Amino acid sequence: MLVLLIAAGVLVLGGGIALVIARGRRELPPPEVLDAITEEEIEHPEHPEPHLEDESDDSARATTTIERPEAAQGRLVRLRARLARSQGSLGKSLLAVLGRADLDDAAWEELEDTLLAADVGVGPTTELVNALRTRVRVEGIDDPERAKAALRDELVSLVGNDLDRTLQASGGEGKPGVVLVVGVNGTGKTTTVGKLARVLVADDKTVVLGAADTFRASAADQLQTWGERVGVHTVRGPEGGDPASVGFESVKKGIEDGIDVVLVDTAGRLHTKAGLMDELGKVKRVVEKQAPVTEVLLVIDATTGQNGLTQARVFGEVVDVTGVVLTKLDGTAKGGIVIAVQRELGVPVKFVGLGEGADDLAPFDVEEFVDALLE
Numbered sequence: 505m506l507v508l509l510i511a512a513g514v515l516v517l518g519g520g521i522a523l524v525i526a527r528g529r530r531e532l533p534p535p536e537v538l539d540a541i542t543e544e545e546i547e548h549p550e551h552p553e554p555h556l557e558d559e560s561d562d563s564a565r566a567t568t569t570i571e572r573p574e575a576a577q578g579r580l581v582r583l584r585a586r587l588a589r590s591q592g593s594l595g596k597s598l599l600a601v602l603g604r605a606d607l608d609d610a611a612w613e614e615l616e617d618t619l620l621a622a623d624v625g626v627g628p629t630t631e632l633v634n635a636l637r638t639r640v641r642v643e644g645i646d647d648p649e650r651a652k653a654a655l656r657d658e659l660v661s662l663v664g665n666d667l668d669r670t671l672q673a674s675g676g677e678g679k680p681g682v683v684l685v686v687g688v689n690g691t692g693k694t695t696t697v698g699k700l701a702r703v704l705v706a707d708d709k710t711v712v713l714g715a716a717d718t719f720r721a722s723a724a725d726q727l728q729t730w731g732e733r734v735g736v737h738t739v740r741g742p743e744g745g746d747p748a749s750v751g752f753e754s755v756k757k758g759i760e761d762g763i764d765v766v767l768v769d770t771a772g773r774l775h776t777k778a779g780l781m782d783e784l785g786k787v788k789r790v791v792e793k794q795a796p797v798t799e800v801l802l803v804i805d806a807t808t809g810q811n812g813l814t815q816a817r818v819f820g821e822v823v824d825v826t827g828v829v830l831t832k833l834d835g836t837a838k839g840g841i842v843i844a845v846q847r848e849l850g851v852p853v854k855f856v857g858l859g860e861g862a863d864d865l866a867p868f869d870v871e872e873f874v875d876a877l878l879e
């Protein structure tokens with residue numbers, strides 16, 4: 505009897521354990537289903553299960569780690585040293601002339617030459633020198649500190665501290681803000697779109713990128729990489745495809761996904777004015793079938809001087825430019841182009857590029873800029 509009872513107990517316990525093991529194991533699909541799964545599906549499952557990556561696998565981690573970009577506010581303070589380094593000689597020359605005991609005609613002429621050499625432009629230079637000269641005379645300024653303060657004031661009002669330099673990126677009626685980024689290839693346009701995405705993400709905005717520069721082979725890849733780093737989706741089309749259709753699709757995606765801002769990178773082929781006008785005009789028209797364009801940013805390479813101004817003129821005639829991004833200001837002492845380009849287009853510089861780092865794009869601030877110049 506005892507033997508019988510022990511045997512029954514072992515049977516019940518064994519059955520229970522077997523049941524638990526069976527529950528814990530995943531049921532395999534029937535063989536005919538397994539046969540139908542192709543290798544392609546195994547390599548790229550439609551719904552891949554999340555997995556923990558090997559800590560040592562850096563390349564795999566790099567593609568999945570979402571970066572947190574630096575807040576836009578205060579970037580110019582961080583980059584101020586770079587600005588001061590590039591523009592320092594201009595400031596030093598201006599202050600050296602103003603520091604002289606006798607401000608005669610030759611001194612004022614020298615001041616004028618210094619400003620012209622920094623690409624400030626003839627009109628603004630004459631304005632600044634006249635205003636300063638009058639002030640020095642009327643206020644009887646005769647010491648370098650007061651002269652420096654007057655120069656600072658005049659520079660600030662010349663660059664303009666009453667212009668709206670905020671990025672117009674709010675769409676109305678539940679639509680995203682749409683920012684078209686235009687400019688000649690090589691100016692840093694695609695890089696700027698990537699950096700702008702980071703500025704917006706840092707501000708907790710959701711973003712979609714449109715790779716409408718379909719003419720430069722690597723532009724879409726480059727843009728997508730920028731986007732992936734901050735978890736932003738890029739809409740792309742076939743290489744050499746219609747830029748307007750990519751613009752259209754990206755804004756459509758933005759609307760469908762309830763995105764805050766769509767940034768559209770465009771092709772900057774300055775072949776003929778008519779060709780450019782057709783191309784950019786079409787992109788804008790087609791995009792606006794989805795939502796109004798809230799900002800057209802023109803990217804200009806600060807190191808190109810007069811050439812940059814010519815580009816500004818041509819683009820200004822072709823599209824309604826609403827803001828300027830001046831790139832590579834870290835690589836030129838001719839910061840006066842900030843003033844010249846604003847005069848040329850009648851629109852404010854909104855961002856400045858001060859390096860190749862991902863967060864080296866700063867909202868432009870007049871006082872910070874002038875102070876760095878005169879540091």
Ligand code: GDP
Nearest residue numbers: 689690691692693694695831832857858859860
């Ligand atoms: P795109 O052809 O106009 O789209 O030009 P890219 O975005 O490809 O940029 C061209 C080059 O300019 C790249 O090597 C960028 O890293 C560089 N670049 C862009 N902005 C800046 C900047 O503000 N400072 C510096 N030093 N380089 C920049």
